[in-house]
Amino acid sequence: MKLIAGVDIGNSTTEVCIGDMQADGSIRFVSGASRMTTGTKGTPANVGGICAALEEAMDKVQRPVSDIHLVCLNEAAPVIGDTAMETITETIITESSMIGHNPSTPAGAGQAVGELIFLEHLGEGIKGQPYIVAAAAVHTYEEIAGQLNAHHGRLDIRGLILQADEAVLVENRLVFEIPIVDEVRHIRNIPEGKQAAIEVALPGQTVRMLSNPYGIATLLKLTPQETRSVTPIAKNLIGKRSAVVIKTPHGNIRENILPAGEIYLHGDREAMVNIDAGADKIMAALEGAGLIRDISGQADTNVGNMLSRIKIGMAEVSEEALDAVRITDILAVDTMAPVQISGSLAGETCMEKAVGIAAMVKTKQLPMERIARRLQRELMVNVKVAGVEAVMASLGALTTPGTQLPVAVLDMGGGSTDAALIECDGTVRTTHQAGAGELVTLLIQTELGLxxxxxxxxxxxxxxxxxxxxxxxxxxxxxxxxxxxxxxxxxxxxxxxxxxxxxxxxxEDIPMEKIYNVRRDAKRKVFVRNALRALREVAPDHELKAISNVVLVGGSAEDFEVPEMLMEELSEYRIVCGRGNIRSSEGPRNAVATGLVLSYLGGK
The missing domain is CATH 2.40.50.140 (Nucleic acid-binding proteins)
Structure with missing residues (x-):
C-alpha cells in the first residue's frame, strides 16, 4: 500500500489529492485539501502552503505526512498581473482652477458667476459686484449663514463654496437662495479675486453648463482659444452633481500627455507595438510574433517600467539573476482607470483609458526543482516534479462522468489559463496563457476605483x-x-x-448597474478572450470547430457566471462545454492534483 500525493501550486490556492495505490495496480482516492498559496507561485516560499495542505489532507485519514510514499508537484510558472496606462491625459491646473465632484449633500440648484471672495473678507466687498463666497471649515454653519444674511442686502452674493459637509445646514438658515457646493478639501487654494462659475444640478441630474466647453465659455465669457483650453476640464466634469470652474488669466491650464510606451516582442519574428494602439493590436502583434522568447518595454515609459518591475520582482523572489528572468506571454485588455487630477481642490479624479496586462514570467532554471528539494528536506519524503499543469489537469478532468476522448480541458486559475487537447491515440497538445482570475480582480478594482x-x-x-x-x-x-x-x-x-x-x-457609493457592467465586462475581456485564444492554440489546424468537447476546471470554473459565458460563446462552434466534476465529487477543483496522482500509474 502506497500513499501518493498530488500537489497543485496555483497563484491563489495550493490543492492536494491523496491516492492509495492498491495491490491490483489501481488508485483509490482517499483525501484532499486546499490552502492559500504562500508566496509567489513557483518560488520556494510555496513550501509553507504545501506543508499545511498536506498535513490537513493526511489528518483526514489520521495518518502522518511521513507515511506518504511520493509527493508529485506540478510545473508552476508564475503569472504576475499589473496595469499599464494607455494615452493618459493629466489635467494640470497650476492655480487650482476647477472643482467637480459628487458631494452627498450639495444644496440649491442652478448656475452662478461671480468674483471669488473668502467669507472673512465680505466686509471689503464692493456693492454691485457679483460674488462667489468661499468659507473654510474654521467657520461654523451658523456663523456662515449669519454672515451671508448680514451682507445680503449690501452685496450681490451669487453662490457659496464650503470646505465642510454643511451645504444643507447653511441653506436652511439663509434668507435667500443660492447654489452651494461643499466638501471642497483644499479650499484655501482657491485664488481669491478670480472669476468663477458655479453649478449645482437638481437631484437625479448632472451639471450641464460646466460639463460643456461652450457652456463654460458662455458663463465666463471666454475667447475661442480659451474655450479650447477648458475642454479637458469640461470632460472631467461630465456626470458630476456639482462643479466650479475658475477663470485663470495666464494660460495656467494645460494637458500633459504621459508616455505609455512600446512593447517589444522577441519571438520567431521580432515585433513592436505601442500600447496606445490598444489591447486588440497588442494581442494581434503577439500572435504574429510566433513563439515568444521574451517581452520587454520601452525604457522610461509606463509599460517599460511595469515590465521591468515584474522582472525585478521575480528575480528577487526566485533568487535568480535578472537576465535569467523572461516574460513568455502576456494578455492585454482595454480598461478605464481613475487618474488623480493635479491641482484639484476636492480630490477629483477622471477616468482615462488604460491597458490591463497579465504577464507570464519564467526563469532559466526550473524553480520547481528547488521547491522539490526543499520540500523533501523538510518532510523527509520523496518529492518529484511530475508534469505540466495542462496535461495533469486533463488527466484529472477525465474523471468527470460523461467525458470521453478526444477532449479539450480549460484550466482557469488565478493567474493563468491552461488548455490541453487529448486525442484518442493519447497525443496531447498544451498551451499556457497568462491571465485569469487575478487580472479580473485587478480590472474590477481599477475601473470602480476601489x-x-x-x-x-x-x-x-x-x-x-x-x-x-x-x-x-x-x-x-x-x-x-x-x-x-x-x-x-x-x-x-x-x-x-x-x-x-x-x-x-x-x-463605496457606486450604482449597482455600473458594478454589474464592470464585473461582466472584466470577465469577458479576460476569461472569454483567453479561453478562445488557448483553445485555438491546441485545436487541430487552430480551428475551434475541430474541438467537440471542453471541460472547464480550476478555481475560476466555480464562478457563478463565467462557465455560462463560455458555453454561450462556444455554442457557435457546436462545442459541448461545461464545468468538470473531478472524481464525481470535487466539482471543477482539484483536477491538476488528481492528475498528478494518476500520472503515477504511467501508461496503465
Missing part, C-alpha cells in the same frame, strides 16, 4: 442586490425578493453582495 482588493475579489465572486426597503431587495437581474422579517437597517439603501449565509455591504 481602495480594497478584497472588495474587488468579493464583487467578482458574488451576485448583488440593492436593499430598497427593510422588507425587500432588488436583485441584479431585476427580480424582487421579499422578506417576512426585517433586513438589518445597516443595509438599507445600499448595494449588497449575496454571499452564502450573510449580506456584505459595498461601502
Amino acid at each position: 481602495k480594497s482588493r478584497i472588495s474587488a475579489e468579493q464583487i467578482k465572486k458574488y451576485p448583488m442586490a440593492k436593499v430598497e426597503s427593510l422588507f425587500h431587495m432588488r436583485l441584479e437581474n431585476g427580480q424582487m425578493q421579499f422578506f417576512q422579517e426585517s433586513i438589518d437597517p445597516r443595509y438599507f439603501g445600499h448595494v449588497v453582495l449575496l454571499t452564502p449565509g450573510e449580506l456584505l455591504k459595498i461601502e
Whole structure:
C-alpha cells in the first residue's frame, strides 16, 4: 500500500489529492485539501502552503505526512498581473482652477458667476459686484449663514463654496437662495479675486453648463482659444452633481500627455507595438510574433517600467539573476482607470483609458526543482516534479462522468489559463496563457476605483442586490425578493453582495448597474478572450470547430457566471462545454492534483 500525493501550486490556492495505490495496480482516492498559496507561485516560499495542505489532507485519514510514499508537484510558472496606462491625459491646473465632484449633500440648484471672495473678507466687498463666497471649515454653519444674511442686502452674493459637509445646514438658515457646493478639501487654494462659475444640478441630474466647453465659455465669457483650453476640464466634469470652474488669466491650464510606451516582442519574428494602439493590436502583434522568447518595454515609459518591475520582482523572489528572468506571454485588455487630477481642490479624479496586462514570467532554471528539494528536506519524503499543469489537469478532468476522448480541458486559475487537447491515440497538445482570475480582480478594482482588493475579489465572486426597503431587495437581474422579517437597517439603501449565509455591504457609493457592467465586462475581456485564444492554440489546424468537447476546471470554473459565458460563446462552434466534476465529487477543483496522482500509474 502506497500513499501518493498530488500537489497543485496555483497563484491563489495550493490543492492536494491523496491516492492509495492498491495491490491490483489501481488508485483509490482517499483525501484532499486546499490552502492559500504562500508566496509567489513557483518560488520556494510555496513550501509553507504545501506543508499545511498536506498535513490537513493526511489528518483526514489520521495518518502522518511521513507515511506518504511520493509527493508529485506540478510545473508552476508564475503569472504576475499589473496595469499599464494607455494615452493618459493629466489635467494640470497650476492655480487650482476647477472643482467637480459628487458631494452627498450639495444644496440649491442652478448656475452662478461671480468674483471669488473668502467669507472673512465680505466686509471689503464692493456693492454691485457679483460674488462667489468661499468659507473654510474654521467657520461654523451658523456663523456662515449669519454672515451671508448680514451682507445680503449690501452685496450681490451669487453662490457659496464650503470646505465642510454643511451645504444643507447653511441653506436652511439663509434668507435667500443660492447654489452651494461643499466638501471642497483644499479650499484655501482657491485664488481669491478670480472669476468663477458655479453649478449645482437638481437631484437625479448632472451639471450641464460646466460639463460643456461652450457652456463654460458662455458663463465666463471666454475667447475661442480659451474655450479650447477648458475642454479637458469640461470632460472631467461630465456626470458630476456639482462643479466650479475658475477663470485663470495666464494660460495656467494645460494637458500633459504621459508616455505609455512600446512593447517589444522577441519571438520567431521580432515585433513592436505601442500600447496606445490598444489591447486588440497588442494581442494581434503577439500572435504574429510566433513563439515568444521574451517581452520587454520601452525604457522610461509606463509599460517599460511595469515590465521591468515584474522582472525585478521575480528575480528577487526566485533568487535568480535578472537576465535569467523572461516574460513568455502576456494578455492585454482595454480598461478605464481613475487618474488623480493635479491641482484639484476636492480630490477629483477622471477616468482615462488604460491597458490591463497579465504577464507570464519564467526563469532559466526550473524553480520547481528547488521547491522539490526543499520540500523533501523538510518532510523527509520523496518529492518529484511530475508534469505540466495542462496535461495533469486533463488527466484529472477525465474523471468527470460523461467525458470521453478526444477532449479539450480549460484550466482557469488565478493567474493563468491552461488548455490541453487529448486525442484518442493519447497525443496531447498544451498551451499556457497568462491571465485569469487575478487580472479580473485587478480590472474590477481599477475601473470602480476601489481602495480594497478584497472588495474587488468579493464583487467578482458574488451576485448583488440593492436593499430598497427593510422588507425587500432588488436583485441584479431585476427580480424582487421579499422578506417576512426585517433586513438589518445597516443595509438599507445600499448595494449588497449575496454571499452564502450573510449580506456584505459595498461601502463605496457606486450604482449597482455600473458594478454589474464592470464585473461582466472584466470577465469577458479576460476569461472569454483567453479561453478562445488557448483553445485555438491546441485545436487541430487552430480551428475551434475541430474541438467537440471542453471541460472547464480550476478555481475560476466555480464562478457563478463565467462557465455560462463560455458555453454561450462556444455554442457557435457546436462545442459541448461545461464545468468538470473531478472524481464525481470535487466539482471543477482539484483536477491538476488528481492528475498528478494518476500520472503515477504511467501508461496503465
